[in-house]
Amino acid sequence: MKSAASGFAESRIPNPQSVVITGASSGIGLALARHYLERGATVAACARRAELLQTLSAEFPDKVFCYALDVRDAAAIRAAASDFMARAGVPDIVIANAGVSCGTLTEYVEDEEVFQSVMDINVLGIVKTFQPFLAAMRSKPPLPPGEDWGGEKRFAPTLVGIASVAGLRGLPGSGAYSASKAAAISYMESLRVELYGSGVKVVTLCPGYIKTPMTDINTYPMPFILDADMAAKRMARVIERGTSFAVVPWQMGLVGWVMQHLPNWLYDRLFANAPHKSRNVKLD
Numbered sequence: 001m002k003s004a005a006s007g008f009a010e011s012r013i014p015n016p017q018s019v020v021i022t023g024a025s026s027g028i029g030l031a032l033a034r035h036y037l038e039r040g041a042t043v044a045a046c047a048r049r050a051e052l053l054q055t056l057s058a059e060f061p062d063k064v065f066c067y068a069l070d071v072r073d074a075a076a077i078r079a080a081a082s083d084f085m086a087r088a089g090v091p092d093i094v095i096a097n098a099g100v101s102c103g104t105l106t107e108y109v110e111d112e113e114v115f116q117s118v119m120d121i122n123v124l125g126i127v128k129t130f131q132p133f134l135a136a137m138r139s140k141p142p143l144p145p146g147e148d149w150g151g152e153k154r155f156a157p158t159l160v161g162i163a164s165v166a167g168l169r170g171l172p173g174s175g176a177y178s179a180s181k182a183a184a185i186s187y188m189e190s191l192r193v194e195l196y197g198s199g200v201k202v203v204t205l206c207p208g209y210i211k212t213p214m215t216d217i218n219t220y221p222m223p224f225i226l227d228a229d230m231a232a233k234r235m236a237r238v239i240e241r242g243t244s245f246a247v248v249p250w251q252m253g254l255v256g257w258v259m260q261h262l263p264n265w266l267y268d269r270l271f272a273n274a275p276h277k278s279r280n281v282k283l284d
């Protein structure tokens with residue numbers, strides 16, 4: 001079916017009714033929350049800064065449930081998940097987006113703690129986010145393996161992990177961040193295969209450069225940088241299609257593909273002097 005106004009084929013997939021998003025206080029998570037709220041979804045907005053979640057909630061009265069929590073705290077996420085499911089039902093989409101980024105160098109002993117925090121938040125935070133929802137999402141009527149979503153009457157339950165292009169290859173000065181995002185990509189793939197045929201979709205999204213507070217501090221050039229609202233729109237399209245893996249924007253997908261296929265001897269020479277992220281960023 002085509003929309004007369006846009007000329008684009010209209011999606012036959014209904015809008016999601018309820019969406020859980022971690023890291024919804026800022027940047028990509030906030031833009032995704034707004035995207036789904038503007039389309040009528042109820043959103044569980046999770047992050048540590050309660051005041052920012054409340055600001056979002058004031059914009060969309062009765063549609064936002066705010067959960068001020070740290071994704072390292074499994075008990076807090078479990079409590080938020082049961083509260084949200086009791087009020088809004090089993091979510092259509094859970095987006096594990098919360099993440100931190102900073103430079104690290106192995107030679108500095110004080111960076112050991114930073115490595116720990118980055119792994120705890122960027123990797124285990126995803127596991128802890130999905131865990132309390134998974135059984136309930138699986139119990140929604142399953143789709144047969146390989147089934148086209150086009151004829152579906154409801155949004156297929158979907159788990160979304162936000163990784164990064166930085167996880168496709170180890171970036172110098174970003175050992176913790178690159179390792180965490182590589183781990184996130186592998187974890188998401190394991191989960192996807194585990195859930196094959198269960199009816200629960202698993203989508204791994206790798207942003208390139210998106211304009212958010214995380215990148216605002218970078219002093220080096222950021223090719224193909226996208227604003228957060230546009231990024232959210234494109235990510236939502238990937239989620240709707242249930243694409244298993246995507247880079248946003250696609251141009252950074254090409255860059256990532258080339259990086260992945262460079263032999264080590266060439267990668268090392270090309271990236272030895274690549275700009276480093278700033279160290280000594282305070283992570284609480």
Ligand SMILES: NC(=O)c1ccc[n+]([C@@H]2O[C@H](COP(=O)([O-])OP(=O)(O)OC[C@H]3O[C@@H](n4cnc5c(N)ncnc54)[C@H](OP(=O)(O)O)[C@@H]3O)[C@@H](O)[C@H]2O)c1
Nearest residue numbers: 023025026027028048049070071098099164209210212214
């Ligand atoms: N921007 C980019 O170019 C880019 C590129 C690749 C990947 N990414 C990934 O995209 C995701 C979002 O990043 P962003 O650019 O939107 O950054 P951002 O604006 O700094 O947002 C990060 C979000 O994560 C939340 N968060 C951080 N630590 C948390 C914790 N321990 N518990 C709960 N929430 C926590 C923050 O909320 P509170 O501080 O309120 O808790 C905030 O809402 C991250 O996973 C990031 O690695 C971003």
